[in-house]
Amino acid sequence: MAAPWSRFHLRLHRLLLRRPQLLPQHATLLLAVSGGQDSMALVGLLRDLQRLHHWRLLLWHGDHGWRPESAQQASALADWAAKEGLPLERQRWDTPQPDEASARQWRLACLQHRAALAGASRVVTGHTASDRAETLLLNLARGSHRRGLASLRPLRPLGDAVQLARPLLVFSRGETAEIQRQLQLPVWSDPSNDNPRFSRNRIRAEVLPVLEALHPGAGRRLSGLSSRLADEQDSQEQLEQMALQSLLSDPNDxxxxxxxxxxxxxxxxxxxxxxxxxxxxxxxxxxxxxxxxxxxxxxxxxxxxxxxxxxxxxxxxxxxxxxxxxxxxxxxxxxxxx
CATH class of the missing domain: 3.30.465 (Uridine Diphospho-n-acetylenolpyruvylglucosamine Reductase; domain 3)
Structure with missing residues (x-):
């Protein structure tokens, strides 16, 4: 039976043809899968495109231990992955901390270690354009430098031979919901995503909806602004390198x-x-x-x-x-x- 094909598959496929370094053909990819809407859309799209790009797909799930039902949800996700023929590794945080920053550091450290063991050149996450818009607003409110406003890049180093890839930045959170429905993918919700003590959740629930009501499409434009800032920063850094060469007392050193x-x-x-x-x-x-x-x-x-x-x-x-x-x-x- 042929894999399903939609405008979302086509958009991602064309992106990967334009930017082959994002998810190189024949590469081993380690997918970070929470079981939520965005990460399941990521799994569904890459599973369907695998025949065209010849990847080796590995899944990783991190259980933060923040909720009593998290272990049960991790088991259900593992059962689904096994039925799909997708190898999945589960890890539980031995010393969970109640803040987002610590959780993120733990996840990235685990993913980097697992990618090195598996020979994966890419760790792949399901970050979307909506995530990038939220990050821009958060960093703007914190008074971040330009570099912070240009965060959540499609590709960035994670270790010596591993890069973190975010291929879903071309989709909004509304579109990943549509992908999830079209592909009939299961979703395991995390109530912490609605907890207002996390600053990102308040941006998502209280700030962006107001901006969208005032200026429909605000989230998409904010994400586009972050992307342009990243391109400008890369261009500026390239020009800086050229200018620095002219200032060195010995250009060969x-x-x-x-x-x-x-x-x-x-x-x-x-x-x-x-x-x-x-x-x-x-x-x-x-x-x-x-x-x-x-x-x-x-x-x-x-x-x-x-x-x-x-x-x-x-x-x-x-x-x-x-x-x-x-x-x-x-x-x-x-x-x-x-």
């Missing part, structure tokens, strides 16, 4: 110092951006705005040599021509000669 005069000849905003990028490439901790400004003041052409101790024990030092980083030592604070 990635750890070479910066040409001080060339750096300080740039516009103030570009000085900050490139100095920040260079420090990150040196493996140094990110400087806050105030010490970064003090460093730039010390690098002004009329100032002499100086040094700055960085968090973690490394240090910066400069003469009139060059700014360099060292792995240890240096003066406390900022010192500069006239």
């Amino acid at each position: 990635p750890r070479a110092g910066l040409r001080r005069r060339a750096l300080m000849a740039l516009e103030p905003g570009n000085r900050r951006r490139l100095l920040h990028a260079w420090l990150q490439h040196q493996g140094n901790a990110e400087l806050a705005a105030a010490p970064l400004e003090r460093l730039l003041e010390g690098l002004e052409p009329e100032r002499g040599p100086g040094a700055l101790q960085l968090p973690g024990g490394s240090a910066l030092h400069w003469d009139r021509e060059r700014l360099q980083a060292s792995s240890g030592g240096g003066k406390q604070g900022l010192a500069s000669s006239p």
Whole structure:
């Protein structure tokens, strides 16, 4: 019997043809399956597309132990997967914590370990465009940097040889519900998704519905904005790399110092951006705005040599021509000669 085919299958199939690195053909994929609507839609779509992309599909379910019925639901999910011929591994959290951040860290650590053991190059989650819109709003309210507003990327590193893939970002939560109904997939609901003590649930239940009522399609547009911000950030980082090459005292040595005069000849905003990028490439901790400004003041052409101790024990030092980083030592604070 041929696998079902719908406009949702076609949309995902075309995405994977355009972006083959998202879920490479013949790859081993480890699917994170909660049993909820989004993750079951993920399983259904990839199961049906498997014949075209020749994946090896493995399923993983994490039981947080937050609810008395969670073990029973995990068993029911395992029984369904066995009937579908899909291998599923279950893990229960031995020391459950009641917060989202700890649960997420536990899941990712388990998934990374399991992927390495199974030889899976991709850990795949069922995050949707609706999740990305919620994340954008949460990070915006927290005063996040641009990087936070561009979170939930389709593909990001999870370990040395494993990447986290989110192929369902092209679907809304309403569409995954339709996929689940069309494919007649079972769903095991989690009451914690309605608990208002979790900030994401309040965004989902109270904020986004208001925005959708005021401006229909708001969630889709917010997700699109996050995607564009991610593309702009990637583009900016590429341009930063090119600009940094021109500032290195030795372009063939990635750890070479910066040409001080060339750096300080740039516009103030570009000085900050490139100095920040260079420090990150040196493996140094990110400087806050105030010490970064003090460093730039010390690098002004009329100032002499100086040094700055960085968090973690490394240090910066400069003469009139060059700014360099060292792995240890240096003066406390900022010192500069006239």
